[in-house]
Amino acid sequence: MNNNKVIDLSHVINENVTVFPGMELPIFNNIEIDGYREKKITMYSHTATHIDAPYHVIKNSKTLDEFPIDKFFGKALMIDCKALSGQRITAEFLMPHEEKIRQSRFVIFNSGWSHKWKSPTYFKDFPTLDAAAATYLTTFGLNGIGLDSISLDAVDDDALPNHHIVLSHDILIVENLCNLDAIMHDEFIFQCFPLKIEKADGSPIRAVAIV
Amino acid sequence: MNNNKVIDLSHVINENVTVFPGMELPIFNNIEIDGYREKKITMYSHTATHIDAPYHVIKNSKTLDEFPIDKFFGKALMIDCKALSGQRITAEFLMPHEEKIRQSRFVIFNSGWSHKWKSPTYFKDFPTLDAAAATYLTTFGLNGIGLDSISLDAVDDDALPNHHIVLSHDILIVENLCNLDAIMHDEFIFQCFPLKIEKADGSPIRAVAIV
Numbered sequence: 001m002n003n004n005k006v007i008d009l010s011h012v013i014n015e016n017v018t019v020f021p022g023m024e025l026p027i028f029n030n031i032e033i034d035g036y037r038e039k040k041i042t043m044y045s046h047t048a049t050h051i052d053a054p055y056h057v058i059k060n061s062k063t064l065d066e067f068p069i070d071k072f073f074g075k076a077l078m079i080d081c082k083a084l085s086g087q088r089i090t091a092e093f094l095m096p097h098e099e100k101i102r103q104s105r106f107v108i109f110n111s112g113w114s115h116k117w118k119s120p121t122y123f124k125d126f127p128t129l130d131a132a133a134a135t136y137l138t139t140f141g142l143n144g145i146g147l148d149s150i151s152l153d154a155v156d157d158d159a160l161p162n163h164h165i166v167l168s169h170d171i172l173i174v175e176n177l178c179n180l181d182a183i184m185h186d187e188f189i190f191q192c193f194p195l196k197i198e199k200a201d202g203s204p205i206r207a208v209a210i211v
Numbered sequence: 212m213n214n215n216k217v218i219d220l221s222h223v224i225n226e227n228v229t230v231f232p233g234m235e236l237p238i239f240n241n242i243e244i245d246g247y248r249e250k251k252i253t254m255y256s257h258t259a260t261h262i263d264a265p266y267h268v269i270k271n272s273k274t275l276d277e278f279p280i281d282k283f284f285g286k287a288l289m290i291d292c293k294a295l296s297g298q299r300i301t302a303e304f305l306m307p308h309e310e311k312i313r314q315s316r317f318v319i320f321n322s323g324w325s326h327k328w329k330s331p332t333y334f335k336d337f338p339t340l341d342a343a344a345a346t347y348l349t350t351f352g353l354n355g356i357g358l359d360s361i362s363l364d365a366v367d368d369d370a371l372p373n374h375h376i377v378l379s380h381d382i383l384i385v386e387n388l389c390n391l392d393a394i395m396h397d398e399f400i401f402q403c404f405p406l407k408i409e410k411a412d413g414s415p416i417r418a419v420a421i422v
Contacts, residue, residue, distance in 0.1 A: 008280040014409035039256040069219040193417035198225035201248045206404035
C-alpha cells in the first residue's frame with residue numbers, strides 16, 4: 001500500500017464555493033495573533049465535497065460518528081453514466097455491473113458533472129437514480145454511493161426519495177466528488193473519512209482514491 | 212490494501228472539546244428545515260486532531276492546499292516516548308531509530324498524553340523535542356511529525372521554536388492524535404488528509420492508521 005498512488009477527489013473550499021441552491025456560503029475569518037495564523041471557519045456540514053449520514057434525512061437514525069471507521073474506506077466500483085445526461089439511471093443500466101458491485105463497498109457514479117462546478121448548469125440535468133435503481137443498490141450491503149454531482153436526487157425534488165431509500169439502509173452518500181477521470185481504473189480503493197463531529201448529520205471531507 | 216485494518220486516531224469534536232488554552236470552543240448550530248437536518252459549524256482551523264501548515268507560523272510559506280495530496284499519506288514510524296514525561300526528547304534518544312526514520316514519511320510520538328485529554332494535566336509536562344532533536348528530524352525529508360499531545364512546543368513557549376524549525380522544512384505537524392496504542396505495530400501507514408480549504412494554515416482532520 002505504501003507505493004500506491006493517491007488521487008484527490010475533492011473540490012477546493014473557499015467563500016465562493018458552489019453550494020446547494022439556498023445554502024449559505026462558508027466564511028473564513030483569518031486571524032493573526034502573536035506571530036501565528038489561524039482561521040475561524042463557519043461552514044455547513046454539507047458544504048463542497050461531503051458525506052451524508054442517515055440522520056440527514058431520517059430522524060432516529062444513525063449519525064456519522066456512530067459508524068465504525070472502516071465504513072468510510074473500501075473497494076469501489078466506478079460506473080460511467082456520462083451518456084445519461086438529463087436522464088434517469090435505471091436498474092437495467094446497473095445490472096450488467098452486478099458481479100462487480102457485489103465485490104465492492106462503494107459505487108461511484110461518474111457523470112462528468114464536476115466539470116460544470118461553478119456554473120448554474122451544475123444543478124441541472126445531472127443523471128439521477130430512478131426508484132428501482134436506488135432500491136436495487138440497497139441489495140448489496142454497500143457502505144456508500146458517491147457522485148460527482150450536487151445530490152442523489154434532482155435539485156427540485158424536495159422529497160429526497162433516493163436519499164430516503166439509500167440512507168434507510170445505512171448506505172452513506174458522498175456528493176460533489178471531482179477528478180474521477182484521473183483514476184483511470186473502474187476499481188480502486190475509495191476513502192471518505194468524515195470529521196469526528198458528535199452527532200454529525202454530514203461532514204465536509206477530503207475524499208481520495210488509492211490505486 | 213482492501214483487507215487492511217483501519218484504526219481511528221482522532222478525538223471526538225463537540226462543544227466541550229479540549230482546546231489550546233485561550234482558544235474559542237467550536238459551536239454547532241443544529242438546523243432542521245423541510246425534513247432534513249444540517250449543522251452550521253463554527254470552528255477554528257486548529258481544533259481537536261488537526262494538521263499545521265508552515266503558514267501557521269511562517270509568513271510567505273506554504274498553506275496546506277499547496278502540497279500534493281500524497282504529502283498527507285505514507286509510511287510512519289511510531290516512537291514510544293512515555294518514559295520522558297516532563298522531559299525533553301533529545302537527538303540521542305532518537306538516534307537508535309535512525310534507520311527506520313530514514314525509511315518513513317512520518318514520525319509519530321506516542322507519549323501516552325491522549326489519556327489526559329479533557330483534563331488540565333493534558334497541557335502540562337508532555338515530552339517535547341529539544342532544538343537539537345527537532346533539527347535532527349529535519350534531515351530525513353519527512354512529510355510530517357505526529358503527536359498525541361497539544362503541541363510540538365510546550366504550552367507556555369510562545370516563541371514556538373520547534374514549530375519554526377520543523378515547519379520551515381515543510382514538515383507538517385499533526386497534533387492531538389489519540390488511540391495510538393491500538394495500532395500495535397511501530398510501522399504502519401499514516402493518513403492526515405486535510406479539508407481542501409483555500410490558503411489553509413491548518414485543518415481539523417480525521418487521522419487514521421492503516422495496518
